[in-house]
Amino acid sequence: xxxxxxxxxxxxxxxxxxxxxxxxxxxxxxxxxxxxxxxxxxxxxxxxxxxxxxxxxxxxxxxxxxxxxxxxxxxxxxxxxxxxxxxxxxxxxxxxxxxxxxxxxxxxxxxxxxxxxxxxxxxxxxxxxxxxxxxxxxxxxxxxxxxxxxxxxxxxxxxxxxxxxxxxxxxxxxxxxxxxxxxxxxxxxxxxxxxxxxxxxxxxxxxxxxxxxxxxxxxxxxxxxxxxxxxxxxxxxxxxxxxxxxxxxxxxxxxxxxxxxxxxxxxxxxxxxxxxxxxxxxxxxxxxxxxxxxxxxxxxxxxxxxxxxxxxxxxxxxxxxxxxxxxxxx
Numbered sequence: 001x002x003x004x005x006x007x008x009x010x011x012x013x014x015x016x017x018x019x020x021x022x023x024x025x026x027x028x029x030x031x032x033x034x035x036x037x038x039x040x041x042x043x044x045x046x047x048x049x050x051x052x053x054x055x056x057x058x059x060x061x062x063x064x065x066x067x068x069x070x071x072x073x074x075x076x077x078x079x080x081x082x083x084x085x086x087x088x089x090x091x092x093x094x095x096x097x098x099x100x101x102x103x104x105x106x107x108x109x110x111x112x113x114x115x116x117x118x119x120x121x122x123x124x125x126x127x128x129x130x131x132x133x134x135x136x137x138x139x140x141x142x143x144x145x146x147x148x149x150x151x152x153x154x155x156x157x158x159x160x161x162x163x164x165x166x167x168x169x170x171x172x173x174x175x176x177x178x179x180x181x182x183x184x185x186x187x188x189x190x191x192x193x194x195x196x197x198x199x200x201x202x203x204x205x206x207x208x209x210x211x212x213x214x215x216x217x218x219x220x221x222x223x224x225x226x227x228x229x230x231x232x233x234x235x236x237x238x239x240x241x242x243x244x245x246x247x248x249x250x251x252x253x254x255x256x257x258x259x260x261x262x263x264x265x266x267x268x269x270x271x272x273x274x275x276x277x278x279x280x281x282x283x284x285x286x287x288x289x290x291x292x293x294x295x296x297x298x299x300x301x302x303x304x305x306x307x308x309x310x311x312x313x314x315x316x317x318x319x320x321x322x323x324x325x326x327x328x329x330x
Contacts, residue, residue, distance in 0.1 A: 021316040022147035031111035031121045038127055041103035042134040045096070050251040053135040054199025054240075055096040060132035061195070061309065062090060063125070065182065066160045068313025070153035071124035074100060074326040087161035092235060093202065097327065103127055104326050124326035125150035129310045136302075139198055141253030144303035146310055151320035154329045168205040168268040172284060175270060182312060184305065190274055190287040191301035192309070196240035197257040201267055203228035203236040209269045215276055217264045224267075240267050258292035 027034045045052045063073040066084060073084045074097060084090055085097075104127055111121040126148045137143050166178045179189040209216060210224055220242060227236045241257045242265045257271075266272030274284045291298035321330050 022149040022311065022314065024145060024147055026126075026148035027111075027122060029112070030115040031107065033110045034107050034122050034126075035130055037107045037110055038103055038130040039134045041099065041106055042131045043138055045099045046135070046138040050139075051200065052096055052099060053139045053251065053253075054195075055094070056099065056128075056131045057135040057195055058199065059094055059096055059100075060128045061192070062094060062165060063128055064309050064312045065164045065166075067153060067157055068315070069125050069129060069150055069310055070313075070315050070320060071128055071150075071323070071326060072153040072156040074124055074128070075153075075156045075329065076327045084156040084158060084161055087158045089161055089165050089167070100124065100127060100131065100326055103131065120322045120324045123150050123152050123322045125152050125314065127326070132306065132310070135198075136253045139251055139253040141197075142299035142303040144307045146307070149316055150314040151316060152323045152326075152329075153315060153320050166270065168201070168270050169208065170270045170273075172273050175273075182309075184308065186284055187287055187301055188305040188308060190284050190291065191298065191305045193271060193274060194255070194257050194291060194298055194302055196268075196271060197255070198251050198253055199240045200237040201240050202234060203238070204234035206238065206267050206269075207234075209267075209272070213269065213272075215264050215272060216266075220263075220265045238267060240271075242267075255291055255295040255298045258288050258298065261288050262292055 042052075042056065045056070059073060060069075062084075063069055063071060066072060073090070073094070076083060076085055076097075085094060104122070104124060107122045107127065108116065108120055115121055129146050129148070129150065133143055133146050135141075164178070166175055170178070175189060176186065179185075179192075184192070206224070207228055207230070210221055210228055211230055224238055227233065227238060242260050260266065261272060261275040264272065264275075266275070275288045276285075291301070324330055
């Protein structure tokens with residue numbers, strides 16, 4: 001226990017030191033239009049494909065939880081560490097890489113000379129962080145402050161995917177261990193889970209819950225079984241949030257996700273357990289109730305947790321590089 005506590009303290013200290021080197025004004029001189037270009041690029045992408053808001057938000061999460069916020073998830077060719085895109089938990093699931101590449105081109109095109117004469121200016125890691133902030137805004141959700149100055153990794157790690165990304169089959173104890181290991185508390189964990197108020201999940205990730213668990217609303221389960229049979233249809237999609245808005249809008253960022261958990265309409269096992277937690281595993285039910293009763297409370301907690309996540313072990317200073325193309329190291 002002492003060793004575990006020391007590890008968490010070390011992670012927090014390193015994150016705080018790196019965060020101190022980040023700044024909201026980082027590109028003010030070298031690329032003052034960077035944020036505007038990123039935000040406009042996301043807005044256009046979401047307008048063309050409403051699912052893209054959830055996809056880019058998720059990509060940022062999958063990046064930061066593996067090696068920190070270093071854009072390693074964007075690499076598709078690297079001689080060190082393997083390909084995170086092809087790892088279980090990412091393959092066939094992550095999407096929106098072409099959106100980030102287009103934004104990267106658009107941003108670099110407006111960066112100022114003589115700065116741009118010496119190479120690319122805006123890191124792919126920063127683009128992901130700003131894009132993720134824009135996604136809830138584009139779907140009527142909260143915003144938060146993003147400090148900039150991250151640099152890009154030159155390597156990816158397949159092995160760290162399984163070690164760090166929370167699986168959809170985890171219970172509260174497993175989720176808690178995963179998030180606490182990154183410096184989050186229970187409120188952060190539940191709030192970040194609420195990001196599932198937008199987006200879709202593949203049948204293979206909720207089939208076990210659908211056919212083997214009893215704490216699922218019968219009508220809800222019957223509806224899901226039409227598109228998720230006991231065998232086959234692994235990549236068939238279902239909304240993570242059973243929409244209750246009038247008129248229906250499954251891409252609206254709100255607190256319906258937590259209201260649904262109270263009615264046993266959590267799609268994933270790792271979601272529903274948040275409302276079936278035991279004291280020994282970590283009491284999350286009260287947090288779910290608080291967010292279900294107050295969208296403002298959820299928005300505030302989500303924004304705080306996302307700001308914290310964006311500061312997970314960023315590369316700064318002379319570490320890493322600023323990639324010319326987000327999918328390939330320089």
